[in-house]
Amino acid sequence: MRQILRLACALALACGLATAAAAQQFTMKISSPTINDLSQEWAKQFKAGIEARSGGRIKVEYYPASQLGPIPSTVEGTAMGTIEAVVPASGFLIGLEPRLQVFDAPGLFTDMAQAQRVFADPQVRARLATFGAAKGIEPLAIFAHGPLMLVSHKAIRKVDDFKGQKIRVPGAAPLQVEPFRKLGALPVSMPLGEVLSAMQNHTIDGLIASATVFTAFKYYDLAKGMTVLPGAFLIAPVMANKAFLKSLGPELEAMVREEAFNAQRKVEKFGLEDVERTYEIWKKNGGEIITLPPAEQKAYLDQVQSVLPNITKANATLKEDYDVLTAASARLK
Numbered sequence: 001m002r003q004i005l006r007l008a009c010a011l012a013l014a015c016g017l018a019t020a021a022a023a024q025q026f027t028m029k030i031s032s033p034t035i036n037d038l039s040q041e042w043a044k045q046f047k048a049g050i051e052a053r054s055g056g057r058i059k060v061e062y063y064p065a066s067q068l069g070p071i072p073s074t075v076e077g078t079a080m081g082t083i084e085a086v087v088p089a090s091g092f093l094i095g096l097e098p099r100l101q102v103f104d105a106p107g108l109f110t111d112m113a114q115a116q117r118v119f120a121d122p123q124v125r126a127r128l129a130t131f132g133a134a135k136g137i138e139p140l141a142i143f144a145h146g147p148l149m150l151v152s153h154k155a156i157r158k159v160d161d162f163k164g165q166k167i168r169v170p171g172a173a174p175l176q177v178e179p180f181r182k183l184g185a186l187p188v189s190m191p192l193g194e195v196l197s198a199m200q201n202h203t204i205d206g207l208i209a210s211a212t213v214f215t216a217f218k219y220y221d222l223a224k225g226m227t228v229l230p231g232a233f234l235i236a237p238v239m240a241n242k243a244f245l246k247s248l249g250p251e252l253e254a255m256v257r258e259e260a261f262n263a264q265r266k267v268e269k270f271g272l273e274d275v276e277r278t279y280e281i282w283k284k285n286g287g288e289i290i291t292l293p294p295a296e297q298k299a300y301l302d303q304v305q306s307v308l309p310n311i312t313k314a315n316a317t318l319k320e321d322y323d324v325l326t327a328a329s330a331r332l333k
Contacts, residue, residue: 026248027059028256030238031074032087033192035064037212038145038271039087039236045263046141053255058248071191078241079135085240089145089209091171092191093239097132100237101173102321106304107231109329112275115144115233116268117332124328125261127321132239139237140260143267145210146275148232152206153199155225157290159183159299168195168207170234174311179304199223210234211278220285227290230297 028050032039040062047060068074068083071092077083079096090100102108109115118124119142132138150156152165163184169176172189180187188204192213198204199222206223210233213219214226238260245253279289292300312319 025057025059026244026252027061028084028244029061029063029068030085030087031066031068031077031083032062032064033066033071033074034087034145034210034213034216036216037210038143038267038274040064041270041274042087042141042143042238042263042267045266046260049259049262050256053259054252058252058256066193070193075239078239079137081136081241081243083241084244085140085238087236087238089170089192090235090237091169091173091176091189093132093137093237094171094173094176096135096137098173098315099131099317099321101171101175102318102325103235104171104173104175104232105308105322105325106179107301108322108325109144109233110231110333112144112147112233112272113268114329114332115235116271118325118328119143120265121328121332124324127324131237133242136242137239138242138245140240140257141238141264143236143264143271145234145236146212146271146278147210148208148229148234149211149214150206150208150227150229151199151214151219151223152225152227153202153223154205155223155288155290156206156227157225158292158296159303165205166203168198168204168209170208174307178307178311182303182307183300196222210236211275211282215278215281215285218285220282220287224287225290226282226287227292230292230300 030043043062047062050058050060071088074083074086075088075093075096078086090103094101109118128139128142150167154161156162166186166188167180168190169180169187176189177187190198192209195207196217199207208229245256248256282289312322
């Protein structure tokens with residue numbers, strides 16, 4: 001009888017522990033430098049999906065507008081595990097994962113819709129899932145945040161206008177800076193949170209970012225010319241801490257990955273429409289959207305793409321990543 005009682009107690013204890021583990025609530029903090037944009041819409045969709053599907057076992061807290069700190073700090077925090085995920089421009093993650101600079105290759109995509117198709121492609125997703133593995137991070141979702149635009153005190157209307165301009169670029173890797181050096185500009189890597197004051201005091205002449213950033217932070221009060229950069233898009237990966245994902249257990253870990261991708265697909269239409277809304281807001285506030293003439297677009301792409309061979313041949317893995325993405329882009333036109 002004692003042995004039966006001991007076994008019953010042990011079974012009850014094991015069941016209690018299993019129930020407690022199953023009921024444990026995890027908090028997933030997600031940081032972003034932007035606000036009221038595609039990143040925030042993705043977070044809303046992801047939060048709704050994962051909290052409902054997990055039965056409240058995973059709670060999502062989203063912190064836009066650098067509430068948890070500037071981009072370098074939140075990227076480091078995600079790698080260390082003090083923040084569960086971060087959604088910056090890919091260029092600011094290159095210190096952890098140099099392969100991410102492939103997204104800044106000029107002319108990789110022709111438009112946002114094509115970029116969305118590429119990032120949803122199973123072959124591409126399988127390759128991108130390995131990004132960051134050596135540093136304990138991984139992309140849960142990747143989306144084209146918007147066309148890359150240049151807002152500057154002196155409006156850029158032709159390729160020669162880049163010469164001598166001190167321009168903020170979204171990262172410091174070769175594929176962020178070398179194309180603009182080729183154009184004769186002076187590229188400067190700077191976190192988004194520092195850019196507004198740098199524009200105000202003319203420390204920089206202009207900045208490159210996604211179109212939605214300029215309206216969210218009211219850059220139309222500083223400059224009116226917003227130039228479309230041909231074949232250039234800001235790519236925003238949702239990078240998560242791998243140790244956190246593992247701590248969830250197999251069921252919830254798989255659930256997070258699935259809901260992150262589901263949210264990526266759900267916001268595709270929003271992303272396309274948001275760019276159009278951004279253009280209208282910019283124009284409504286006295287801004288001008290500048291598209292380079294066809295001959296200038298060709299001259300621009302010829303110059304910025306000329307730096308690609310030297311950069312990719314120096315890094316075999318980067319070359320492979322670039323080839324996979326360009327092949328998918330050609331296939332998914």
